[in-house]
Amino acid sequence: DTAVSQTPKYLVTQMGNDKSIKCEQNLGHDTMYWYKQDSKKFLKIMFSYNNKELIINETVPNRFSPKSPDKAHLNLHINSLELGDSAVYFCASSQGIPGQTSSGNTIYFGEGSWLTVV
Amino acid sequence: AQKVTQAQTEISVVEKEDVTLDCVYETRDTTYYLFWYKQPPSGELVFLIRRNSFDEQNEISGRYSWNFQKSTSSFNFTITASQVVDSAVYFCALRGRNTGFQKLVFGTGTRLLVSP
Numbered sequence: 494d495t496a497v498s499q500t501p502k503y504l505v506t507q508m509g510n511d512k513s514i515k516c517e518q519n520l521g522h523d524t525m526y527w528y529k530q531d532s533k534k535f536l537k538i539m540f541s542y543n544n545k546e547l548i549i550n551e552t553v554p555n556r557f558s559p560k561s562p563d564k565a566h567l568n569l570h571i572n573s574l575e576l577g578d579s580a581v582y583f584c585a586s587s588q589g590i591p592g593q594t595s596s597g598n599t600i601y602f603g604e605g606s607w608l609t610v611v
Numbered sequence: 612a613q614k615v616t617q618a619q620t621e622i623s624v625v626e627k628e629d630v631t632l633d634c635v636y637e638t639r640d641t642t643y644y645l646f647w648y649k650q651p652p653s654g655e656l657v658f659l660i661r662r663n664s665f666d667e668q669n670e671i672s673g674r675y676s677w678n679f680q681k682s683t684s685s686f687n688f689t690i691t692a693s694q695v696v697d698s699a700v701y702f703c704a705l706r707g708r709n710t711g712f713q714k715l716v717f718g719t720g721t722r723l724l725v726s727p
Contacts, residue, residue: 524713534650534700536717549713583656599646600706600715602656 496520497603499584505609506574513570514606516584524548524589525567526600527559530581539582542567574610581605613638615705617718624693625726632688632721634703640664643707645679645686646715651699659701662686693725 499516506512527539541549545561556572571578584603614637624630647659662679670677674691690697703718
């Protein structure tokens with residue numbers, strides 16, 4: 494059973510298009526994330542949601558809009574795709590309440606979505 | 612500010628050699644958590660270990676061991692008798708109270724190449 498699953502795994506699209514990446518977790522966690530891994534393998538947080546509430550928005554362009562219909566899902570929609578958006582996007586989840594030490598719990602990642610903008 | 616430094620960009624070893632991946636962190640928090648993740652060539656991020664700042668006991672799991680030393684702000688990872696399947700990029704990461712524990716701050720990763 495896949496704990497954190499995201500689709501699609503591979504996505505090739507043209508500049509200017511709008512695309513979405515879906516993420517679902519079956520771990521019963523209440524916090525979900527999107528991380529971006531650039532071409533140099535550097536990983537950085539983009540968004541964090543706790544029980545459908547946005548907790549972190551790490552100065553991401555507003556072309557990126559996360560949507561959390563429920564605490565088990567966190568989708569990422571990207572408008573007007575640019576070449577620089579090409580990256581691997583990882584969805585993740587963890588159990589914990591913001592600001593409390595329980596939030597130091599392990600973050601589990603999905604398999605990644607490889608986005609290529611041409 | 613929180614920062615994780617993995618000074619070794621790439622390490623190449625021959626199978627059965629022991630190898631240590633270094634991780635040095637910076638934080639002003641007294642409560643924090645340290646992690647190691649493995650990213651094999653297939654691309655997924657695999658959780659390996661989590662330690663909290665109050666537990667400096669070293670840990671061994673099979674061929675893997677971790678050395679946590681608060682005095683030097685280091686959390687090093689050793690693979691004993693390396694195997695080709697250990698080839699991957701390894702990331703050290705930190706979560707601290709300073710950011711409400713919400714951010715996992717990653718190092719830049721160390722690419723380990725194990726040749727037969």
